[in-house]
Amino acid sequence: MTRVLITGGAGFIGSNLVQALHAKGYDITVLDSLSPQIHGEDPMASPLVQSLDGKARLVHASVMDKDVMAEELAKTDIVVHYAAETGTGQSMYQVHNYCDVNIGGTSLMLDLLGAIEHSVKRMVVASSRSIYGEGRYTDAAGNDVYPGARVEADMLAGKFDPLDPATGQPYTLQATDEGSKIHPSSVYGITKQVQEQLVMTVCPTLGIEPVALRYQNVYGPGQSLSNPYTGILSIFSNLIMQGKSINVFEDGLESRDFVFIDDVVAATMLAIEHENAPGFAYNVGSGVATTVLEVVDALIAAYGRPTESKVSGQFRLGDIRHNYADLSLISGRLGFQPSVDFAEGIRQFAAWAGTQGPRASAYERSLEEMKERGLMKGAAE
Structure with missing residues (x-):
């Protein structure tokens, strides 16, 4: 073998x-x-x-x-x-x-x-x-661009997308x-x-x-x-199962695959x-790119539990x-x-998690650690 x-x-x-x-x-x-x-x-x-x-x-x-x-x-x-x-x-x-x-x-x-x-x-x-x-993004002329780290001052002002300096508008996202x-x-x-x-x-x-x-x-x-470092699906699931509010970072339109x-x-x-x-x-x-707000909506629907969510404007330095x-x-x-696909995957994930949780998590403590080190920024929850 x-x-x-x-x-x-x-x-x-x-x-x-x-x-x-x-x-x-x-x-x-x-x-x-x-x-x-x-x-x-x-x-x-x-x-x-x-x-x-x-x-x-x-x-x-x-x-x-x-x-x-x-x-x-x-x-x-x-x-x-x-x-x-x-x-x-x-x-x-x-x-x-x-x-x-x-x-x-x-x-x-x-x-x-x-x-x-x-x-x-x-x-x-x-x-x-x-x-x-x-x-990867493209600019207004259709050229590939790869933005660096976002500027803290822009993010504090609620401008979370990487911006094209030629137009002041967000670049266009590509795969x-x-x-x-x-x-x-x-x-x-x-x-x-x-x-x-x-x-x-x-x-x-x-x-x-x-x-x-x-x-x-x-x-x-x-x-x-x-x-607490597994990802937002586990974090949000625990919060939903505990009846707690979900703090959505930035404007909720940040996306992941x-x-x-x-x-x-x-x-x-x-x-x-x-x-x-x-x-x-x-x-x-x-x-496929899925936004955090889409994740929140899908999880709340999958668990069938009304849950409050707040778009806080907070952000973590180093996040994309x-x-x-x-x-x-x-x-x-x-x-x-x-x-x-995401809909079927969330259905299977939530069906399993609902039999397991909620679980004690160090999520809140992990956020405090980031705040203490100046890595968590933005408006208070």
Whole structure:
């Protein structure tokens, strides 16, 4: 059997990938630090961890553990590298930790692969849409533009869209393709960019086929409802189930590309198995931009609970305005097409979350931490 090592494989995406790999007969090892932020104080009781039982061998260790990593790499054929700290906002005030784990762990793994005997043939690295920073836009003349970080003074004045200085009007949003400018606006994005570049640069020198997957905003049944850095679907779901008001940042028209977990697993299986996959970085998304206000409306409808929402004008430094994926490359080379639209995905997610929550979350505390560090701005709630 083909042996697969999934670093960070007890997380949301990794544990779902395990199910697909197991169904196809792979020999799977999951190496994971079992972070309390993701799995709680008793990680072995985590549903994500329990879902691995009978399907994968679990190694409780960090990617920074040189001896353990060397031992596991020596007996694998394919590496799927998910291990990383993942909170965009948190990364802005835990800079050393994010660089240490995300960049240091990846570089250690590559050093080991150059030093030990192994049979690794392919490595799939989880990259991120965050490496793009703002997505692709066009100006009034139809030229591609890639705006930098938004100006705090503009945002305090309620001007949240990147503006064309020639007209004073917002640029026109376009789908972001893999040839778009790489200019991350958060420490997390910087570390994912470096992770991707390390793998894509070093692996070929070691005779290993590299593949990078630039995941958009992944969601679905099973994702953490308690981790405040998981994303707005979990955050808003907890608030709705508790009967609390939802604080909508900016003007609510900021958008993201939400991609359902089943589609992410399907794309990852193609990266593992398809002969055309190696040597490229691929966007993995739905190819659709969905605004935060659309998310709020969809969740309230799905739970069937009247919920107050307030557009507060608050914003976080380092956040982007828009980004959604152009899927032409992964569609053309690997035949990937997303199969679950946002309406169906939200229906499945809310049906599951309604049986699980609400859950205690450190969301409010995470906002306080950002305020204390001057990263949360704008009008009071």
